[in-house]
Amino acid sequence: MHRVSTFVIVIAIAILVLSGGCAAPAPEPVVPEAAGGEADVTAIDQWSYDLGVIGAFSEVVELGAKRLALSAAVDPEYMARLRPEAERIAERHNVFLYHETDFLVTDLFPAALTEGKEVLLIYRDPVKAEYDAIKADRDALIADGRYADDPRADIARRFGRLLSYSEEEIERLIAP
DSSP states (O other), X not given: OHHHHHHHXXXXXXXXXXXXXXOSOOOOOOOOBOTTSOBOXXXXXXXXXXXXXXXXXXXXXXXXXXXEEEOOOBOHHHHHHHHHHHHHHHHHTTOEEEEESSOOOOTTSOGGGTXXXXXXXXXXXXXXXXXXXXXXXXXXXXXXXXXXXXXXXXXXXXXXXXXXXXXXXXXXXXXX
């Protein structure tokens, strides 16, 4: 009788998994070991960290301390799992998320940080329209062959202000 019940459980689990009942689970937390082979309870897994950052940024955007915030730049597969949880967090904080697959690369950040990666924009209205306008202006400058020197720096400054960075920090980030 024990073998029959075990067989039934294995079949039930297989059906659940194959039917998509366990689709896109959160990644297993990786708990590093401390000296002596015990689990390091002070460590935090990447999944929890990323959702914590999204939660914190959602709160500061909600409260108006920051106009636009960015999630970590992550690969598309990870983003597909992260986004539903991030949307629940954003809803709790009355902010919007935009899944950006073509990030506005400026001199604020090295292009390599977002190359092949995706980002969530965290914002309240009308910030997304301002972000889109900066992107459109940058694209027009590139198309005209004028995305250099002062116009390029101006795009970075506008984006930095939208991210609520101080003028000093913006200048530090875009300095050659």
